[in-house]
Amino acid sequence: MADKTFVCLSKSKKNNDFCVAGKIIHRHDEGIDVGEWIRPVNESGAITRYDSIYVNSIDSQSLDIITAIFTEPTPDKFQTENYLIDETQYWKKEGVYSSHPDSLRLLCDYPETLWINNHQTSSGKFDQVHPDEVEDLNDSLYFIEVGLITFFTSRWEKQKVKVRAEFIYNEVKYNLKVTDHKWLDYFEDKKVGCYTKPNCFVTVSLALEPFTNASGTFHYKLIAEII
Known part of the structure:
Protein backbone atom coordinates (compact mmCIF):
# COMPACT_ATOMS: atom_id res chain seq x y z
CA MET A 1 0.00 0.00 0.00
CA HIS A 100 -5.41 30.77 -12.14
CA PRO A 101 -4.52 30.06 -15.79
CA ASP A 102 -0.77 30.19 -15.10
CA SER A 103 -1.18 27.52 -12.41
CA LEU A 104 -3.38 25.34 -14.59
CA ARG A 105 -0.84 25.48 -17.41
CA LEU A 106 1.66 23.75 -15.13
CA LEU A 107 -0.65 20.72 -15.24
CA CYS A 108 -1.25 20.74 -18.99
CA ASP A 109 -0.37 18.05 -21.49
CA TYR A 110 0.67 18.98 -25.01
CA PRO A 111 -0.20 16.09 -27.35
CA GLU A 112 -0.10 16.78 -31.07
CA THR A 113 -3.64 15.42 -31.42
CA LEU A 114 -6.25 13.89 -29.14
CA TRP A 115 -5.20 10.33 -29.93
CA ILE A 116 -6.29 9.35 -33.44
CA ASN A 117 -8.51 11.55 -35.62
CA ASN A 118 -9.93 9.16 -38.20
CA HIS A 119 -13.56 8.70 -37.15
CA GLN A 120 -16.52 10.73 -35.95
CA THR A 121 -20.22 10.36 -35.22
CA SER A 122 -22.92 12.23 -37.10
CA SER A 123 -23.20 14.76 -34.26
CA GLY A 124 -19.52 14.92 -33.30
CA LYS A 125 -16.14 15.82 -34.70
CA PHE A 126 -13.24 13.36 -34.31
CA ASP A 127 -14.99 11.91 -31.26
CA GLN A 128 -14.35 8.19 -31.68
CA VAL A 129 -11.46 5.75 -32.14
CA HIS A 130 -11.73 2.32 -33.75
CA PRO A 131 -10.81 -0.67 -31.52
CA ASP A 132 -8.03 -1.65 -33.93
CA GLU A 133 -6.47 1.79 -33.47
CA VAL A 134 -6.27 1.66 -29.66
CA GLU A 135 -3.97 -1.36 -29.62
CA ASP A 136 -0.89 0.85 -29.84
CA LEU A 137 -2.12 3.52 -27.39
CA ASN A 138 -0.68 3.71 -23.89
CA ASP A 139 -2.61 6.59 -22.31
CA SER A 140 -6.22 7.69 -21.94
CA LEU A 141 -6.15 11.14 -20.30
CA TYR A 142 -5.12 14.65 -21.37
CA PHE A 143 -5.48 18.00 -19.63
CA ILE A 144 -5.31 20.73 -22.25
CA GLU A 145 -5.96 24.44 -22.71
CA VAL A 146 -8.60 25.01 -25.40
CA GLY A 147 -9.78 28.61 -25.00
CA LEU A 148 -13.35 29.11 -26.22
CA ILE A 149 -15.85 26.28 -25.83
CA THR A 150 -19.26 26.13 -27.48
CA PHE A 151 -21.83 23.97 -25.70
CA PHE A 152 -24.70 22.29 -27.54
CA THR A 153 -27.48 20.92 -25.35
CA SER A 154 -30.35 18.62 -26.31
CA ARG A 155 -33.09 16.67 -24.63
CA TRP A 156 -35.51 13.94 -25.72
CA GLU A 157 -38.85 14.42 -24.00
CA LYS A 158 -38.35 14.05 -20.21
CA GLN A 159 -34.90 12.50 -20.32
CA LYS A 160 -31.83 14.10 -18.76
CA VAL A 161 -30.16 16.83 -20.76
CA LYS A 162 -27.36 15.79 -23.10
CA VAL A 163 -24.40 18.11 -23.57
CA ARG A 164 -21.71 18.24 -26.22
CA ALA A 165 -18.86 20.75 -26.39
CA GLU A 166 -16.91 22.00 -29.37
CA PHE A 167 -13.42 23.51 -29.28
CA ILE A 168 -10.29 23.88 -31.37
CA TYR A 169 -7.02 22.28 -30.32
CA ASN A 170 -3.88 22.50 -32.47
CA GLU A 171 -5.98 23.84 -35.35
CA VAL A 172 -8.32 20.82 -35.26
CA LYS A 173 -12.00 21.23 -34.34
CA TYR A 174 -13.39 18.64 -31.92
CA ASN A 175 -16.97 18.07 -30.78
CA LEU A 176 -17.20 15.64 -27.86
CA LYS A 177 -19.76 14.41 -25.36
CA VAL A 178 -19.57 16.07 -21.91
CA THR A 179 -19.64 13.85 -18.80
CA ASP A 180 -18.60 16.55 -16.29
CA HIS A 181 -21.41 16.27 -13.72
CA LYS A 182 -21.21 19.94 -12.72
CA TRP A 183 -21.97 21.12 -16.25
CA LEU A 184 -24.63 18.47 -16.75
CA ASP A 185 -26.34 19.70 -13.59
CA TYR A 186 -25.92 23.32 -14.68
CA PHE A 187 -27.64 22.77 -18.03
CA GLU A 188 -30.38 20.54 -16.64
CA ASP A 189 -32.58 23.55 -15.86
CA LYS A 190 -31.46 25.67 -18.81
CA LYS A 191 -33.26 26.09 -22.10
CA VAL A 192 -31.96 23.71 -24.77
CA GLY A 193 -29.63 25.53 -27.13
CA CYS A 194 -26.11 26.83 -27.72
CA TYR A 195 -23.87 28.45 -25.08
CA THR A 196 -20.26 29.61 -25.00
CA LYS A 197 -17.55 29.85 -22.37
CA PRO A 198 -14.13 31.48 -22.98
CA ASN A 199 -10.71 30.66 -21.53
CA CYS A 200 -11.32 26.97 -20.83
CA PHE A 201 -9.14 24.07 -19.78
CA VAL A 202 -10.50 20.54 -20.23
CA THR A 203 -9.73 16.99 -19.25
CA VAL A 204 -10.36 14.62 -22.15
CA SER A 205 -10.68 10.89 -21.52
CA LEU A 206 -10.74 7.93 -23.89
CA ALA A 207 -13.38 5.44 -22.74
CA LEU A 208 -12.23 1.89 -22.10
CA GLU A 209 -15.43 0.14 -23.14
CA PRO A 210 -16.32 0.37 -26.84
CA PHE A 211 -19.85 1.30 -27.87
CA THR A 212 -21.69 0.05 -30.91
CA ASN A 213 -23.88 2.33 -33.01
CA ALA A 214 -25.11 2.43 -36.59
CA SER A 215 -21.63 3.23 -37.91
CA GLY A 216 -19.86 0.43 -36.01
CA THR A 217 -18.06 -0.20 -32.74
CA PHE A 218 -15.82 2.55 -31.33
CA HIS A 219 -14.14 3.92 -28.21
CA TYR A 220 -15.36 7.45 -27.45
CA LYS A 221 -13.43 10.55 -26.50
CA LEU A 222 -15.21 12.31 -23.62
CA ILE A 223 -14.88 15.70 -21.97
CA ALA A 224 -14.61 14.65 -18.33
CA GLU A 225 -13.88 18.09 -16.87
CA ILE A 226 -14.22 21.72 -17.92
CA ILE A 227 -12.49 24.45 -15.92
Whole structure:
Protein backbone atom coordinates (compact mmCIF):
# COMPACT_ATOMS: atom_id res chain seq x y z
CA MET A 1 0.00 0.00 0.00
CA ALA A 2 1.08 3.56 -0.63
CA ASP A 3 -0.38 7.00 -0.13
CA LYS A 4 -0.35 9.28 -3.16
CA THR A 5 -1.28 12.94 -3.42
CA PHE A 6 -2.91 14.22 -6.58
CA VAL A 7 -4.72 17.22 -7.98
CA CYS A 8 -8.20 16.13 -9.01
CA LEU A 9 -8.69 17.05 -12.68
CA SER A 10 -11.83 15.03 -13.33
CA LYS A 11 -14.87 13.85 -11.43
CA SER A 12 -17.25 12.86 -14.16
CA LYS A 13 -20.38 10.75 -14.40
CA LYS A 14 -19.92 7.03 -15.01
CA ASN A 15 -23.39 5.50 -14.89
CA ASN A 16 -24.42 5.98 -11.23
CA ASP A 17 -20.83 6.40 -10.05
CA PHE A 18 -17.84 8.58 -10.93
CA CYS A 19 -14.68 8.46 -12.97
CA VAL A 20 -12.02 10.33 -11.00
CA ALA A 21 -8.59 11.22 -12.33
CA GLY A 22 -5.79 13.62 -11.54
CA LYS A 23 -2.09 14.29 -11.62
CA ILE A 24 0.32 13.23 -8.90
CA ILE A 25 2.04 16.16 -7.24
CA HIS A 26 5.03 16.41 -4.93
CA ARG A 27 5.11 19.52 -2.77
CA HIS A 28 8.29 21.10 -1.43
CA ASP A 29 9.53 24.48 -0.18
CA GLU A 30 10.03 25.84 -3.69
CA GLY A 31 6.55 24.81 -4.91
CA ILE A 32 5.33 21.60 -6.52
CA ASP A 33 6.52 19.05 -9.02
CA VAL A 34 3.84 17.62 -11.30
CA GLY A 35 4.00 13.90 -11.97
CA GLU A 36 2.05 11.34 -13.92
CA TRP A 37 -1.69 10.81 -14.27
CA ILE A 38 -3.53 8.57 -11.83
CA ARG A 39 -7.09 7.24 -12.13
CA PRO A 40 -8.35 5.84 -8.81
CA VAL A 41 -10.57 2.77 -9.27
CA ASN A 42 -12.29 0.36 -6.91
CA GLU A 43 -12.76 -3.39 -7.41
CA SER A 44 -15.66 -2.66 -9.77
CA GLY A 45 -13.63 -0.24 -11.86
CA ALA A 46 -15.43 3.00 -10.94
CA ILE A 47 -15.49 5.25 -7.88
CA THR A 48 -18.59 5.54 -5.70
CA ARG A 49 -19.55 8.62 -3.75
CA TYR A 50 -18.57 6.79 -0.56
CA ASP A 51 -15.14 5.98 -2.01
CA SER A 52 -14.43 9.64 -2.69
CA ILE A 53 -15.67 11.45 0.41
CA TYR A 54 -13.57 12.85 3.23
CA VAL A 55 -13.80 11.80 6.88
CA ASN A 56 -16.32 14.61 7.50
CA SER A 57 -18.55 13.19 4.71
CA ILE A 58 -17.81 16.17 2.44
CA ASP A 59 -17.60 15.27 -1.24
CA SER A 60 -14.29 15.63 -3.03
CA GLN A 61 -14.25 18.16 -5.86
CA SER A 62 -12.23 19.00 -8.93
CA LEU A 63 -9.01 20.90 -8.13
CA ASP A 64 -8.97 19.47 -4.61
CA ILE A 65 -5.51 18.30 -3.60
CA ILE A 66 -6.21 14.79 -2.31
CA THR A 67 -4.20 12.13 -0.52
CA ALA A 68 -5.56 8.61 -0.89
CA ILE A 69 -4.31 5.14 -0.05
CA PHE A 70 -3.67 2.86 -3.02
CA THR A 71 -2.92 -0.84 -3.06
CA GLU A 72 -1.59 -1.60 -6.54
CA PRO A 73 -1.52 -0.40 -10.14
CA THR A 74 -4.25 -1.99 -12.25
CA PRO A 75 -3.65 -0.90 -15.86
CA ASP A 76 -6.31 -2.03 -18.31
CA LYS A 77 -5.35 -1.96 -21.99
CA PHE A 78 -4.65 1.69 -22.92
CA GLN A 79 -5.94 2.94 -19.55
CA THR A 80 -2.49 2.65 -18.02
CA GLU A 81 -3.26 5.26 -15.35
CA ASN A 82 -5.58 3.04 -13.25
CA TYR A 83 -4.66 2.43 -9.61
CA LEU A 84 -6.69 0.42 -7.07
CA ILE A 85 -7.75 2.29 -3.93
CA ASP A 86 -8.02 0.96 -0.39
CA GLU A 87 -11.80 1.22 -0.05
CA THR A 88 -11.61 1.10 3.76
CA GLN A 89 -9.75 4.42 3.99
CA TYR A 90 -11.19 7.93 3.69
CA TRP A 91 -9.56 10.33 1.30
CA LYS A 92 -7.85 13.36 2.84
CA LYS A 93 -8.16 16.89 1.49
CA GLU A 94 -4.80 18.66 1.61
CA GLY A 95 -5.97 21.91 0.03
CA VAL A 96 -7.30 23.36 -3.23
CA TYR A 97 -5.18 23.90 -6.31
CA SER A 98 -5.23 27.38 -7.86
CA SER A 99 -7.57 27.92 -10.80
CA HIS A 100 -5.41 30.77 -12.14
CA PRO A 101 -4.52 30.06 -15.79
CA ASP A 102 -0.77 30.19 -15.10
CA SER A 103 -1.18 27.52 -12.41
CA LEU A 104 -3.38 25.34 -14.59
CA ARG A 105 -0.84 25.48 -17.41
CA LEU A 106 1.66 23.75 -15.13
CA LEU A 107 -0.65 20.72 -15.24
CA CYS A 108 -1.25 20.74 -18.99
CA ASP A 109 -0.37 18.05 -21.49
CA TYR A 110 0.67 18.98 -25.01
CA PRO A 111 -0.20 16.09 -27.35
CA GLU A 112 -0.10 16.78 -31.07
CA THR A 113 -3.64 15.42 -31.42
CA LEU A 114 -6.25 13.89 -29.14
CA TRP A 115 -5.20 10.33 -29.93
CA ILE A 116 -6.29 9.35 -33.44
CA ASN A 117 -8.51 11.55 -35.62
CA ASN A 118 -9.93 9.16 -38.20
CA HIS A 119 -13.56 8.70 -37.15
CA GLN A 120 -16.52 10.73 -35.95
CA THR A 121 -20.22 10.36 -35.22
CA SER A 122 -22.92 12.23 -37.10
CA SER A 123 -23.20 14.76 -34.26
CA GLY A 124 -19.52 14.92 -33.30
CA LYS A 125 -16.14 15.82 -34.70
CA PHE A 126 -13.24 13.36 -34.31
CA ASP A 127 -14.99 11.91 -31.26
CA GLN A 128 -14.35 8.19 -31.68
CA VAL A 129 -11.46 5.75 -32.14
CA HIS A 130 -11.73 2.32 -33.75
CA PRO A 131 -10.81 -0.67 -31.52
CA ASP A 132 -8.03 -1.65 -33.93
CA GLU A 133 -6.47 1.79 -33.47
CA VAL A 134 -6.27 1.66 -29.66
CA GLU A 135 -3.97 -1.36 -29.62
CA ASP A 136 -0.89 0.85 -29.84
CA LEU A 137 -2.12 3.52 -27.39
CA ASN A 138 -0.68 3.71 -23.89
CA ASP A 139 -2.61 6.59 -22.31
CA SER A 140 -6.22 7.69 -21.94
CA LEU A 141 -6.15 11.14 -20.30
CA TYR A 142 -5.12 14.65 -21.37
CA PHE A 143 -5.48 18.00 -19.63
CA ILE A 144 -5.31 20.73 -22.25
CA GLU A 145 -5.96 24.44 -22.71
CA VAL A 146 -8.60 25.01 -25.40
CA GLY A 147 -9.78 28.61 -25.00
CA LEU A 148 -13.35 29.11 -26.22
CA ILE A 149 -15.85 26.28 -25.83
CA THR A 150 -19.26 26.13 -27.48
CA PHE A 151 -21.83 23.97 -25.70
CA PHE A 152 -24.70 22.29 -27.54
CA THR A 153 -27.48 20.92 -25.35
CA SER A 154 -30.35 18.62 -26.31
CA ARG A 155 -33.09 16.67 -24.63
CA TRP A 156 -35.51 13.94 -25.72
CA GLU A 157 -38.85 14.42 -24.00
CA LYS A 158 -38.35 14.05 -20.21
CA GLN A 159 -34.90 12.50 -20.32
CA LYS A 160 -31.83 14.10 -18.76
CA VAL A 161 -30.16 16.83 -20.76
CA LYS A 162 -27.36 15.79 -23.10
CA VAL A 163 -24.40 18.11 -23.57
CA ARG A 164 -21.71 18.24 -26.22
CA ALA A 165 -18.86 20.75 -26.39
CA GLU A 166 -16.91 22.00 -29.37
CA PHE A 167 -13.42 23.51 -29.28
CA ILE A 168 -10.29 23.88 -31.37
CA TYR A 169 -7.02 22.28 -30.32
CA ASN A 170 -3.88 22.50 -32.47
CA GLU A 171 -5.98 23.84 -35.35
CA VAL A 172 -8.32 20.82 -35.26
CA LYS A 173 -12.00 21.23 -34.34
CA TYR A 174 -13.39 18.64 -31.92
CA ASN A 175 -16.97 18.07 -30.78
CA LEU A 176 -17.20 15.64 -27.86
CA LYS A 177 -19.76 14.41 -25.36
CA VAL A 178 -19.57 16.07 -21.91
CA THR A 179 -19.64 13.85 -18.80
CA ASP A 180 -18.60 16.55 -16.29
CA HIS A 181 -21.41 16.27 -13.72
CA LYS A 182 -21.21 19.94 -12.72
CA TRP A 183 -21.97 21.12 -16.25
CA LEU A 184 -24.63 18.47 -16.75
CA ASP A 185 -26.34 19.70 -13.59
CA TYR A 186 -25.92 23.32 -14.68
CA PHE A 187 -27.64 22.77 -18.03
CA GLU A 188 -30.38 20.54 -16.64
CA ASP A 189 -32.58 23.55 -15.86
CA LYS A 190 -31.46 25.67 -18.81
CA LYS A 191 -33.26 26.09 -22.10
CA VAL A 192 -31.96 23.71 -24.77
CA GLY A 193 -29.63 25.53 -27.13
CA CYS A 194 -26.11 26.83 -27.72
CA TYR A 195 -23.87 28.45 -25.08
CA THR A 196 -20.26 29.61 -25.00
CA LYS A 197 -17.55 29.85 -22.37
CA PRO A 198 -14.13 31.48 -22.98
CA ASN A 199 -10.71 30.66 -21.53
CA CYS A 200 -11.32 26.97 -20.83
CA PHE A 201 -9.14 24.07 -19.78
CA VAL A 202 -10.50 20.54 -20.23
CA THR A 203 -9.73 16.99 -19.25
CA VAL A 204 -10.36 14.62 -22.15
CA SER A 205 -10.68 10.89 -21.52
CA LEU A 206 -10.74 7.93 -23.89
CA ALA A 207 -13.38 5.44 -22.74
CA LEU A 208 -12.23 1.89 -22.10
CA GLU A 209 -15.43 0.14 -23.14
CA PRO A 210 -16.32 0.37 -26.84
CA PHE A 211 -19.85 1.30 -27.87
CA THR A 212 -21.69 0.05 -30.91
CA ASN A 213 -23.88 2.33 -33.01
CA ALA A 214 -25.11 2.43 -36.59
CA SER A 215 -21.63 3.23 -37.91
CA GLY A 216 -19.86 0.43 -36.01
CA THR A 217 -18.06 -0.20 -32.74
CA PHE A 218 -15.82 2.55 -31.33
CA HIS A 219 -14.14 3.92 -28.21
CA TYR A 220 -15.36 7.45 -27.45
CA LYS A 221 -13.43 10.55 -26.50
CA LEU A 222 -15.21 12.31 -23.62
CA ILE A 223 -14.88 15.70 -21.97
CA ALA A 224 -14.61 14.65 -18.33
CA GLU A 225 -13.88 18.09 -16.87
CA ILE A 226 -14.22 21.72 -17.92
CA ILE A 227 -12.49 24.45 -15.92
